[in-house]
């Protein structure tokens with residue numbers, strides 16, 4: 419039996435030089451994790467294809483195709499599914515978007531997996547081999563907050579040369595915060611932790627010294643974080659990850675992070691305006707303390723990628739210049755801008771639906787690089803032009819030079835990150851897909867009521883049996 423696992427191309431930061439294609443991001447763990455969950459049987463062959471670094475085959479002789487779907491990739495995922503189903507190959511869909519809109523996804527698949535795949539996916543494969551694959555699989559509830567028994571990802575199947583950072587690992591799932599625009603709580607409502615010994619096993623098995631954590635909120639549980647970081651010290655790895663600005667007020671924890679090898683952190687600052695932060699349920703970020711926070715990380719040799727968002731209700735046309743200036747004043751090493759995007763299932767989506775302010779339901783536009791909402795204090799065009807201009811200003815050579823001058827030569831991530839975004843700015847101004855705020859010719863319609871749930875009769879139905 420042959421299983422083909424596909425992740426559609428997310429069109430994000432990539433470097434293409436003739437036939438040479440490289441993702442400027444870290445390797446996702448999704449497909450390698452799903453491959454590791456396939457029952458260990460010499461009769462099952464698994465192949466993974468990440469569209470960000472590989473061409474998606476349209477003639478693979480697979481017996482079963484699994485596709486992972488995030489919102490921005492849903493239309494491509496559905497097109498690939500249609501292609502294989504027309505060839506007679508059963509298709510399973512899973513991932514963030516499927517978990518939030520299962521009633522939509524089931525229309526494009528023979529079966530779907532809602533939520534995590536750790537127990538549902540192996541069960542599905544077993545049923546498929548017996549000719550009894552059901553249409554809907556849901557993960558069994560965990561009794562406590564421990565996510566044990568996740569096998570080490572099948573990195574042997576991954577094309578390591580395709581990624582800027584091939585070594586990725588995840589220790590926790592979910593987040594305890596509730597920012598209004600974030601999908602995480604819509605999909606994983608609990609904060610789960612893997613046993614530290616499992617994470618250390620994964621880290622030991624990785625070649626090289628540099629590792630990226632894919633956790634959205636790695637050090638949120640201090641006791642767990644301390645146990646993990648302490649166990650990492652002897653491994654002598656250098657690592658990067660995501661944290662919230664408030665979680666590092668505890669300098670003891672920060673020092674332990676440095677001791678365990680932390681060299682890079684991505685932080686969601688989002689806005690320099692405290693009223694905005696309160697409005698988006700991110701009041702735990704204290705804008706007045708950003709400068710101290712950045713200095714505290716810099717003193718410890720940590721490179722900071724700082725994320726800011728445009729399009730909040732408090733944002734007027736002055737927000738672009740003020741944010742470019744703020745990023746400069748704070749000394750953010752690798753700035754990143756996104757647009758306020760109402761992902762389905764989030765409180766923001768609900769609010770903007772009620773206010774009739776969502777302009778596009780074409781999921782292709784949900785990449786945080788398009789305007790899909792009616793902003794409160796400007797037009798969609800003004801928001802889009804301002805967003806692009808802020809990117810262009812921020813990545814002018816003289817500004818990059820200032821940032822790179824601060825770089826620790828032992829850790830070139832600052833230089834590489836700025837170079838990637840400079841290339842991205844060129845794409846923003848040259849690629850037709852970034853020409854307009856959203857796909858006005860094809861904005862789609864709100865998901866019909868049935869999209870949010872699977873029809874009861876399909877919950878227990880068999881696909882082909």
Ligand code: B12
Nearest residue numbers: 428446447448484485486488489490512513531534535601
């Ligand atoms: C690595 C990563 C990426 C990678 C790969 C994308 C991907 N498909 O995962 C890249 C760099 C390309 C990326 C890009 C973006 N990303 Co991203 N990314 C992540 C991140 C940090 C880790 C993903 C991961 O490896 N998870 C670990 C694996 C094991 O978990 P998993 O993918 O959820 O898979 C499990 C289940 O969902 C399920 N499952 C998933 N797929 C399938 C398929 C089948 C067949 C089955 C059976 C089961 C199954 O089983 C798995 C095991 O339990 C997540 C946050 C997170 N920690 O999950 C955000 C996340 C997926 N990204 C997100 C976003 C918003 C983006 C961007 C828009 C951001 C940006 N501006 O750069 C772009 C998307 C561009 C576009 N065109 O849409 C959101 C998605 C929201 C949404 N509703 O779609 C997330 C959830 C972060 C967040 N805070 O909300 N991202």
Ligand code: SF4
Nearest residue numbers: 593595596597600634
């Ligand atoms: S802190 Fe980050 S991961 Fe957590 S809810 Fe807010 S945006 Fe999402």
